[in-house]
Amino acid sequence: MPLKELAERRNILHRKSDAQTVLRHVLSDVQIGKMALVSSFGAESVVLLHMVAQIDKTTPVIFLDTEMLFPETLTYQREVAALLGLTDVRIIGPNRDAVLTEDVDGLLHQADTDACCDLRKTRPLAEALAEFDGWITGRKQFQGGKRADLPLFEKEGRKIKVNPLNKWSAQDLQDYMAKHDLPRHPLVAQGYPSVGCMPCTTRVSDHEDQRAGRWRNSEKTECGIHFDATNTAKEGQAA
Template structure:
């Protein structure tokens, strides 16, 4: 039987704004976090969140492999939006020492590297929360094509995707209308931005995510598959 939390979230999922309101101030108040990569279109979700609650925890996976531009943008965007609770989630130093002491794992085993630097640290960081909000969109990858806005997880927990139905034009129009700062690389051929060793520029008209793990047969880092 669906829980009362699920029912409340589901009923609010007729629009992005009402779902965010319900998650942040209603059914999951003080029990929810935002996951953000501070990538090319992260500004949209964070802007919508900042209009409701600037103190909600925003979890940023600090893999140690980001572009400098991403680390700068993390601060620029958070300051611009007045977000007061951005948290760096890092892998345990002992795990890095044991499994990737030279920092080269990403060049020969991307799944193991993502597990070490993203999946496991995020799993641990999410333990205190009943829900987490992502900026994923259905049109980003075939693995996301039928993604619901509210995804029940084990133990009455919830993954929430308020932007599931947003497309490129909607995102661009929101960014323009709200004069949001852009990730510096987003105007240099990087429509989807992850860690530097695993992100390349793409040509105009190419699949925006084709620059992620190009040639490695991988489309997701795993943080959204593991739960």
């Protein structure tokens, strides 16, 4: 079955399903195939990680260590993975030779943020996902931009991408974390409702959008892992 048709059929099938039902189906759907959860272990990531852990702790979880993350994120990643009992967390990073060739001084982000994200996120993730037929993300419609119309299932290249929390609100996330007594990312309390790489993430004031601190004072809103092969944002997307 063509992937676009498969995504459309799954959107119809799960139009009234909750996130847990979608995940259980996705992780055992032979038509979709082998899946991985891609997680930043960021401000809201623990919700989806907890859901997956309740279904299958052996689910592959891909964590991108760009080598520019906050130390708090690296500590949080280890603590959450251990707490939830996740047994297949794959920590990936940029290719060493590529870094030495393209960003030996670690300052590429100052000259070209897109090139830095491509080097440290997009290419490593594409390589890590090569063995999978699809992947699960934590993007939500309330995050705005092109995510406002984010579907539950979508075709991206030769893979299916699933967004189980696409219709969740910020309050839904907080309620879930409180109900299950899940640990918060330590930077959230310090004014970082969205946490990315250290050089490109700033604090956000109360009146701002939660992603306003990402690539502040630029038109950039996405790192690139949710872009197509032409580096153009896909309709209904933006991470």
